[in-house]
Structures are given as structure tokens and as C-alpha cells.
Amino acid sequence: MEISSVQKLCLHLISSAFQRCRQSEDLCRLSVVLNRSTAASPIVRVSISDTGIGSCLEEFQVLKIAGEFLCPEKWDGLLLVRTTSISDDEIYHYHLNFRESLSTRRLNRLPFNLKNSAKFSGTEVNLATTERIDVLLAEVNCFFHKMLILNIPNIVAELVIEQGDAPGSQHGDASKHMF
Template identity: 60%
Template sequence: MEISSTSNLCLHLISCAFQRCRLSQQLCRLSAVLKSPSPSILQISISDTGIGSCLEEFQDLNCSSIISAEFWDGILSVKTTAICDDEIYHYHFNLRENISSSRTLTRLPSNPKNGLKFSGTQICLSISESIDVLVSEINHFFQKMMILNIPNIAIELLIEREDIPGSRCENVFLANRSNPGPLSTSNVEFLKSGLEDYVLKHGNSLTQKCSTCFATSECLKVGSGIACSTESHKSSGLMMEVVIIISEIESTCPCFRECSSKTEVLYFKDFTPCSISHSTLNVLSTIDWKSYGLTLENVVDQGVCVLEWEDSPSHSQIDMA
């Protein structure tokens, strides 16, 4: 996997931690800690209490474009343990080597768990990067992750500027608590609830539902569906889950999130926010939207997929995940 920036690397590592938590099917915590001891150095720690890390996940990372003596030395420090392990294992992973098979994995002395049963992973690195840019991107990433509404994962973002006394800041992201449902609830039901919460909180930028814009519970029209590809030589039975919400916002709404004739498609692959696939883009372009009372004017893909509608209903917004 090619990594083109330090922010992409951090988001990839956070995504891997999220997957480890999701696969554990237990209550988990994911923490991203950013410390800036000086204006030119940023220390990053990403930890989770999910299943232990599979070290092979680092073999395919291509970070050559962001590794330099001044920017990043290419070293990842990894601590990991599985529930069945008796020790916490420590590694240094050198991504400076371009060929994955020749990369140096240095195993450091491990720590005993003294009979305790727990699992988790911590990954640390130090880079030269602006903390403000990275915090903004991670916050936006977490806001999108909340749409999945996976109830067993609590996410924490901690920022410490050691060169500025009293600057410690902590953000906690939790799945929608208003209607959590059991862990056995289907993914599409969690997605439906998560997208509703996203819309009612103006893109997860608010801590609670905006009662000014959404005065009644009937302000949202929600539809969902699941599409499965048939098994063939090209496919192994892939599944896509979709939720669409049309919200009717009060005409006197003073909030920043105004109604528009455009819909950003929030796209996830394997439970990770990402740019939309070419095949999905083609599907969105060929849907008979007129049968649903909508007229699609254009599909714009500039890293983010946006659907532009003709004559969209006034005071209404369409959201899709």
C-alpha cells in the first residue's frame, strides 16, 4: 500500500487499530495521542485494546515519498500482545527499505504479562509535521468513523503541546447512545442509526441533535438497502450496504449547514472511510433516480464523490453513506 503523506500514514494506522477493535467483538478503546515537545517535532502514539497486531500488515507499506532524514526516519515502534500470549512483544520496524522482504524487523526484549489476560497494540513514531493540520484531518476521520456506529469501540484523541503550558486537549468519540441496540444488530442497521445521528448533529460537529433545524422526529426520511454480487471468477460474493436520508430542515435554520442541491457520498471500504471506487461511481451514475422523484444532473469525483441534483426540493438535504 502506497502512503503519500504523514497524515495518510496516521489515518492508515488508525484504521488498522479500528479493525483490530472491531474484530475483537469486545468493548475496546482506541487512542490517538499527539505530543508536540517543540514546534518542529511531533510524537504520535496510536494504541488499541483489540486483538493483537499481525506484523505482516507493515510489510506492504510503501512510505518512500515521506521518509527523509529531516522529515521522518521511517521507524515504527510497535508493542503488541494477543489474549493468548504470555508476553508483550516489542519491535522496531524500519520502513526505509523499499523492498518489503528486506525490511528490518528488530525484536526488542519483551515484558511478561504475569498471568494477566488482555490484548492490544501500540504504535509510535516521531515526525516533523504541523500538529494543527494533522489534528484537523484525524478529527474529520473520526467524525466519519462515527457514522458506522459500531457500539463496542470508544475513540479518544489527545493533543498535548508541551511547549505551551496548559494546552492539553482531549476529544472522545462514542457511538450513538440514543438507540445503541445489541451487538448482534446488523451492520446496515448500525449504519442507518449512525447516519441519522450524523445528519441531526450537522455532520457530527455538535454534541447533541440540533433542535432548531430538526424540530420534530418526522423530519428525516430514511431508506436503506443491501446489494450482493453473485459469485463468479471476478467476485467472491461482495456486499454493499447503503443508507440514504432526505432531511427537511426548518426554513428559519440559522446553522451553517445550509440545504444544497449536492450530496457528498460518504464511502467506506472494509469499515474504513476512503475515496469511492470506480465501479461504485458507475453504479451511482446509472441508477434510475427519476423513479425515486430525483433528477441527477452530474457526478463529480475529486477525491470525494458529490452528486449534483436538478430541482432538488427546497429546504431539503440528501445524505448518503
């Protein structure tokens, strides 16, 4: 079975997070959270975060999203990005709309948060999709198993599935792997 465009996008974003972690000298955490707030809701919120070196924003600016990713019934074309590097004093927030034409598409900088002299780095990317949560879970799980085989040192990966209206309610396969 061929994977969907939303699955490909999620796998690309997870792969980028692994790369940022691999470039870090420290122990890194990579988290993928799939959240469907209600059983009746078709919307799945996907959060991919890492404590790697922080994003190179060009990674998102040059991200080539083929027309197949922009299928309106599965993804609205919006990415929300938060990132900071160890040397930054702020946590930067960006909004990227892939529905804009290539010539006008840009990272829109949103208001930042101060780190208050804290020393940390990382990136979080969020998107919303109507792809079924079990379909996303299957590909993400498969990707994590491939990463286990590579035995990459110093990365802890976490996959969390949240479903339901109660805060903190987690169902499904919540797992952690040390790479």
C-alpha cells in the same frame, strides 16, 4: 488540499487499529495522542493504541511505504510497535525501519515484557514527525467524525493533544467518542 504522506500513514495506522477493535468481541479503546513536548520543538510524537485483538505482525511487514512517505524532512522512517494478544504471555516490542531496502527490511524484535498472567490484548504504534500538529489534528479529527457516522459498536475513541513542558499538560481538542 491534498493530504501529506505522514497524514496518510497516520490514517492508515488508525484505520488498522479500528479494524483490530472491530474484530474483538469486547469493548475496545482506541487512543491517538499527538505530543509536542515544547512549543519550540518541531517534533511531534504520534501514538496510536488500541485494545483490540493484537496485531498480526504481517500487517506491518507487508506495509507498503511509498517513497513519498520517506521524505526525510517530515518522517525518519521508524515505527515502534508493541503488541500482545489475549493468549500471549508477553508484550512484544518491535522496531521497523522503512529506510532499509525492501529486501532487507524486517521487524526487529526487541526485548519483551511479561504479562504476569494478566489477560489483555492490544497494540501501540509510535512514530515521530515534523509535520505540524494542527495539520495532523485536522485529518485525525476528520477521520474520527467519519467513524462516528459509521456507528461502529463497542469502540471508544480518544484524541489527545499534549503540548508543553509540564507533564500532563494538555491543550487543544481532547475528546472521546463512543462508537
